[in-house]
Amino acid sequence: MAGIFYLKGAIMFDPTAIPMYKPEEIEPKWQARWEHDKLYQPWNDPDKTKFYALTMLPYTSGDLHIGHWYAMAPSDARARFKRMQGYNVFFPMGFDAFGLPAENAAIKNNTHPKTWTYNNVERMRAQLKTMGNSFDWRSEIVTADPKYYRWTQWWFEQFYKHDLAYQKFAPVDFCPSCNTTLAREQVKGEERLCERCGTPVIKKNLKQWFFRASNYSEELLRFDGIDWPEVIRTLQTKWIGKSEGASIIFHTEAEDALEVFTTRPDTLWGATFMVLSPEHPLVDKLTTEAQAEMVQAYRQQAARQSDIQREALDREKTGVFTGSYAVNPASGQHIPIWIADYVLMTYGTGAIMAVPAHDKRDFDFARKFNLPITVVIQPDGLESINAAALTEAVEAHGMMVNSGPLTGTPGNLSFEKAVEFAEANGFGHRSVNYRFHDWLISRQRYWGAPIPVVYCPHCGTVLVPDEQLPVELPDDIEWTQKGDNPLVIHPTWKHTTCPNCGGPAERETDTMDTFMCSSWYHLRYLSPDYETYPFDPEQAKFWLPVDTYTGGSEHATMHLIYTRFFHKAARDCGILEGDEPMLQLRNQGMVLGEDGEKMSKSRGNVVNPDDLVQKYGADTVRAYLIFFSRWDQGGPWSYSGIEGNARWLRRVWSMFLEPETTHVDADVLKALRRKTHQTLRSLSYDYENFEFNTIVSGLMELLNMMARAKAAGAYGTPEWNECVDIYLRMLAPVCPHIAEELWERLGKPYSIHNQAWPKLDEEAAKDEEITLVVQVNGKLRDRMIVSPEISKEEMQAAALSSDAVRGELAGREPKKIIVVPGKLVNVVV
């Protein structure tokens, strides 16, 4: 109370005092004005170079968290910098609004996914606006809006028409008690129990929709012409998982073909058994009566395990003999066929030839089940190996032994020769295998864009005609105890007429993966209300591709690969031009809790941006986030750290507004100008190169210089005024509100955000003197203040005249003298 009285008193009794910095007043004021004046709405200005700055749109989870701020504030600062540089910048924002959490929340809170989602959109939009970003809200999209998903459905139809979408059976997680499919997130724990009823989940084959993403595997491995972080490129490359090898066709004793993929055709003669994935389609046929019971039991158990569990390396191998045999096409040997869960149906052909002598996994398996081991490779420099004495598989390449006609083939030729042999004998060929699969887009969920397909008993699969799009989600839905998809149990929704023959037909009840929605949102931003096409072609021609895309690297193998596929597919449908959707990608790191751990409710280390805005204002929060660490690295939050940025902005405020006059010293003014332009030079570099933290520290440094200059009477001089002008422009992208407010208070024309980036005066930025570093044998011995124009000879002479150097030399002759112009002299003795 006393403090407040004192404060009021100060204002009442000291009319000359400048007003306090009150972000809570100036920030909403400017946000409203900018919006009213449509300050951030570019539109095809042909005189300017376009710049499409895009940051990943948030999922409508309910609250904007500090991570969103961390992703968006620096992206906004850079977009603003680009605007000031004269680019025509488009920086849109929207909401990723479909998805499972909405359904779960709706069921839990007894509300509707639409209500939940749109409430969150409202809330998050308001929160976003407190950041003061330069978003063009005209372009906002909500992916759950029928206006939007009408075009998501349109895209599906284009892909279908161009044979890039197809249907096939694929295994999904299924709860036999609830009688419904589950999303991966709904399967809980190691035991893989249904989230709702606790029943063990099984894998079930259902007919589902796919996009032919694997057609693009090879192209997706190329990153020509795009500037994406190496980490992302590596992750995508590994995810696509190209491996070169051979396809080998084995035959069972019953003459069924059994194709395998191997990267080691040279070990073919050592294949002493085969292993099929438990889900392999031939298992039933191969299983003999005597083995039927064991095989069945094993398959059931395997069906319940997640891939993760099955793939755990340290898990002991398990498996069951089918009772059948195959013939090794090279050796003619009859070899047993087993099933084991270490062979995955999702990779290769779901079957392998097992070469225990030369593959670790096969070796473990063979040892456990006493299967024969044959050595067929003798690596150079290794003692002659024999199967009985092996303690581990020998995976190194080497000379082929024990391999029929190819015995003696050296290691460097073995791959080629083995493939040639297989080709010549008609049982195999060279082949390339990818880990990357076609994109399964079917989701047995309500809250997604319905797949616009009708199944007609006469006409088969029929696309919903364009004029009938969107296929809208019904609002009147019910949730059953069992958790069925409301679209399936809805009394009327799925019943429709065939667009082809007019007879009764049923709608597809699956909806699309939400990554479908986010694969093309950057196109819809360009013309969110355009009614005859997913985007206005003229706008697309002007704005595409995206120049800078920012967001989290956790999307490397999902969104960021899907959106690249989507673009290429659209290109091949003749809809888009160019090979890549986003030219430059940059990823931010993660803000951790004060304890250095990932933020989580259970840890109690979550930082709430709304509270921070209330306490410090958005500019301070933005400045702190930009300042505290390298953007691509992230790091721990600090509540005391942000105080430093709050202090800085208060200093800026009073520095610029509090007048002060005394005598002026010309040297001080020159130094101020020098520092001003030096800062301008380094900050221009930092903004361009996403080195945000040094932007703020550079501004702090310049402010410190200004304080000294002000104390020496620089306030109000032309040099001072120039400094203030440049300072505010450099500050504007990071702290747009305070920069605008000070700009106005200093009588400059609205708006600072329409001002040009300052021009660098190279001459002013030049150092008047430099510190010459003098070393003897690489150790610092002296420093001298010299002119920057000093010649190499003069530098050397100056260094040798140094007392410290002379003392160190003690009469000895220098062996060598290294002179680095403008920097240092190193005298070697």
Add this chain to the structure above:
RNA sequence: GGGGCGGUGGCGGAAUAGGCAGACGCAAAGGACUUAAAAUCCUUCGAUGGUGACAUUGUGUGGGUUCGACCCCCACCCGCCCUACCA
């Protein structure tokens, strides 16, 4: 097991081309202002030795290349993230 990123004061971090390590900020200590507190301002602040200018030492560890290494090379240790039986 594989891949990636990182390790610099009490803390977060700078060092843009191999050339003054520790910019900037936080915390801490001392001081000024104030009845007092907050705010603000000033000073100090890697370690060791010295009253001091200064000297020695110092960027995870060990080695190497170089006139000179936080930076390049080799080996190792630690932390975090991702990935995981990929045939």
